[in-house]
Amino acid sequence: MSLYQVWLTLTVIVQPCLAIQLDVTSTESLKAASGTVANGMMKYYSGNETGNWPGNLPSPYYWWHAGAMFMTMVDYWYTTGDTTYNTNTIQAMDWQAGEQGIFMPANQTTTEGNDDQVFWAFAAMTAAEFNFPSLEADYPSWLAMAQGVFNEQARRWDSTTCGGGLRWQIFPTNNGYNYKNSVANGGFFQLASRLARYTGNQTYVDWGTKSWEWFEGSVLFDNATYAINDGTDDTANCVLADHTQWSYNYGIYLGGLAYLYNHTKDDRWLPPLQGILNRTLTEFFPASMGNKIAVEVAFWPYLQASAQGVAGQCDGGSDGVTCGMEWNSTKWDGTYGIGQQLSALSVIQANLIQTSRLGAPFTSDTGGTSQGDPNAGSGSDNPGLGSEYTRTIKSADKGGAGFLTLLAVGSTLGGAYFLVT
Numbered sequence: 001m002s003l004y005q006v007w008l009t010l011t012v013i014v015q016p017c018l019a020i021q022l023d024v025t026s027t028e029s030l031k032a033a034s035g036t037v038a039n040g041m042m043k044y045y046s047g048n049e050t051g052n053w054p055g056n057l058p059s060p061y062y063w064w065h066a067g068a069m070f071m072t073m074v075d076y077w078y079t080t081g082d083t084t085y086n087t088n089t090i091q092a093m094d095w096q097a098g099e100q101g102i103f104m105p106a107n108q109t110t111t112e113g114n115d116d117q118v119f120w121a122f123a124a125m126t127a128a129e130f131n132f133p134s135l136e137a138d139y140p141s142w143l144a145m146a147q148g149v150f151n152e153q154a155r156r157w158d159s160t161t162c163g164g165g166l167r168w169q170i171f172p173t174n175n176g177y178n179y180k181n182s183v184a185n186g187g188f189f190q191l192a193s194r195l196a197r198y199t200g201n202q203t204y205v206d207w208g209t210k211s212w213e214w215f216e217g218s219v220l221f222d223n224a225t226y227a228i229n230d231g232t233d234d235t236a237n238c239v240l241a242d243h244t245q246w247s248y249n250y251g252i253y254l255g256g257l258a259y260l261y262n263h264t265k266d267d268r269w270l271p272p273l274q275g276i277l278n279r280t281l282t283e284f285f286p287a288s289m290g291n292k293i294a295v296e297v298a299f300w301p302y303l304q305a306s307a308q309g310v311a312g313q314c315d316g317g318s319d320g321v322t323c324g325m326e327w328n329s330t331k332w333d334g335t336y337g338i339g340q341q342l343s344a345l346s347v348i349q350a351n352l353i354q355t356s357r358l359g360a361p362f363t364s365d366t367g368g369t370s371q372g373d374p375n376a377g378s379g380s381d382n383p384g385l386g387s388e389y390t391r392t393i394k395s396a397d398k399g400g401a402g403f404l405t406l407l408a409v410g411s412t413l414g415g416a417y418f419l420v421t
């Protein structure tokens, strides 16, 4: 036990029991709880201080954690109407979009993977879908940023091995370049689906379909059980899969299917949508919530139960409102961090979607105002960089993703509520 843990333990013992009181049926209560958790999360952020870099998080957090964090803050503004963090959020996304507006900032390109880039693109896409306040007029719009990332990733589609798909990493010098995985391909799939819905441009539907068909026929997906595996090695012809189950892979595909179904109204998307949703609920939600699959797509009770569970976990730390991860327990598990705060926030605020002042995500036909640029991001990747620091595929690395367990599921189930009727 470290000194810090001792200190934490002591503060927990001597702290009055603050905790977060949450009534999931009350909009005011949900907003207040979201505000408390958001405040706890933003305490980790110092990128707006003089001398720091907007949009960066301190070690040990990765760049994509920041992308997920600011995406959650766009959702936060959308669900609660609280503008407190908008300036920081706009500045962070603006800065990290980099000179080309495609989330390939010079500082990150040595280590950046397709999944890292797409997490930031999701933040930009979410901003477009909710008319989040935008940047200066001469800067690429939220929509153009998302389109730029899409164009880059479409160019990286690699048919030289395994019949297609995206690699995890962008640069051949990085470990993980040989790994074709669900998060990179699911990210591209979801981005294509959302762009299809927002712009109505058929090119995005075609790419979404192509990406899905490759995935469906690969070892990444079990077409009978709807299991989504983590990835596969293309130097061994993609015949074996790493079967690790991460909920964010499920959440990313669920979201993509919901958007694509909503836009195309094509029933072909319903069996995988329902199948992956079923599998998500049985795989990642404890049996104690198990009798809630009464109706198809009846995931509202799961969001309520999860929000109630997570609020019970947010009674830790010296402030008495720090969130842990053991959502099935009302006793703080002793863990803390950005992952815990942002997963908790995302699930609590997802319960506000039903009563949101803005309703469903906009499209360019239903009030979305972000002006796109279908040719954004047409420059090439910068292959000169790459040896300064290489990541390895370690469980510790991917462990960060584990914190997103209910983030992706929470936000996409919330979003799917609107899109699948």
Ligand SMILES: *[C@@H]1O[C@H](CO)[C@@H](O)[C@H](O)[C@H]1NC(C)=O
Pocket: 042, 048, 049, 050, 085, 088
């Ligand atoms: C940075 O943002 C926080 C809110 O998250 C704010 O309290 C603080 O004053 C900001 N600092 C600067 C230097 O703007």
Ligand SMILES: *[C@@H]1O[C@H](CO)[C@@H](O)[C@H](O)[C@H]1NC(C)=O
Pocket: 053, 056, 107
């Ligand atoms: C970003 O790059 C600049 C210039 O090379 C460097 O001074 C700075 O430390 C880098 N910041 C981060 C967070 O990597």
Ligand SMILES: *[C@@H]1O[C@H](CO)[C@@H](O)[C@H](O)[C@H]1NC(C)=O
Pocket: 216, 217, 223, 271
């Ligand atoms: C997966 O299952 C669906 C529905 O049963 C079927 O239409 C599709 O062809 C299958 N895909 C593959 C690659 O086997």
Ligand SMILES: *[C@@H]1O[C@H](CO)[C@@H](O)[C@H](O)[C@H]1NC(C)=O
Pocket: 271, 272, 274, 275, 278, 293, 295, 296
């Ligand atoms: C999903 O679960 C529901 C309820 O158990 C069931 O009716 C439905 O057939 C399942 N769908 C698929 C595609 O497995």
Ligand SMILES: *[C@@H]1O[C@H](CO)[C@@H](O)[C@H](O)[C@H]1NC(C)=O
Pocket: 286, 326, 328, 329
């Ligand atoms: C919560 O769920 C985890 C994983 O299933 C389990 O290890 C843990 O004991 C559970 N905690 C409680 C308090 O039920």
Ligand SMILES: *[C@@H]1O[C@H](CO)[C@@H](O)[C@H](O)[C@H]1NC(C)=O
Pocket: 151, 201, 202, 203, 204, 374, 375
């Ligand atoms: C549709 O998207 C594609 C790919 O980005 C682009 O080349 C094309 O110009 C777009 N079409 C329209 C009408 O915007």
Ligand SMILES: *[C@@H]1O[C@H](CO)[C@@H](O)[C@H](O)[C@H]1NC(C)=O
Pocket: 261, 262, 263, 265, 360, 418, 419, 420, 421
């Ligand atoms: C798509 O989403 C909109 C907005 O919530 C909804 O009105 C519409 O019915 C959905 N379409 C389908 C096919 O479910």
